[in-house]
């Protein structure tokens with residue numbers, strides 16, 4: 736009886752919180768981004784993007800990109816930069832291939848309301864969003880990397896006011912059109928199949944920081960598959976890329 740009443744109290748107290756959380760999550764957007772398609776039957780144009788959230792570097796993917804001379808855009812956090820100096824050196828040595836962009840300071844979702852996304856607490860206020868974005872860029876400059884022009888937040892979800900704030904800080908926001916690895920949780924065969932089936936103009940998101948996950952093996956194989964299909968690989972800053980929710984549009988006062 737006591738257990739039952741404790742459960743009832745917990746339920747009655749937690750239910751409104753859970754409802755508020757659900758409503759807040761419903762206000763979030765996960766922007767889509769594509770590059771201008773090649774528009775011919777001969778080849779497809781694809782922008783490969785990789786997130787380096789935290790943890791280590793996936794050598795299976797990195798060595799394939801370098802060996803096959805495949806250009807890509809890599810989003811790095813301050814945390815990842817600090818823990819992977821050897822890989823950062825490889826990326827810098829291959830600056831003709833790799834464009835490095837801003838994935839934030841501590842991999843905190845760039846959402847300015849207090850909410851958890853996939854269990855990760857969001858920044859929760861405009862000030863905290865500003866810190867996550869600004870300090871991510873500062874860490875890149877401190878590591879000797881070029882100033883970033885694109886931002887992608889942890890979980891790739893935002894609320895509209897955070898999007899406006901990040902745009903006002905001088906960044907375009909990188910969505911995607913093809914989820915290549917489901918947060919690096921896909922099996923190798925599934926990741927390979929998904930990425931190898933990219934369409935003309937797709938922006939592919941996958942992860943380059945999970946060397947122990949099976950997904951990376953499939954991602955690496957898909958890079959060769961795409962090259963064999965004759966894909967043209969572009970980086971986000973090389974080519975016209977357009978996103979929804981005003982993530983890339985030229986707006987008054989924004990670049």
Ligand SMILES: [Zn+2]
Pocket residue numbers: 786787788838842888889890
């Ligand atoms: Zn990430």
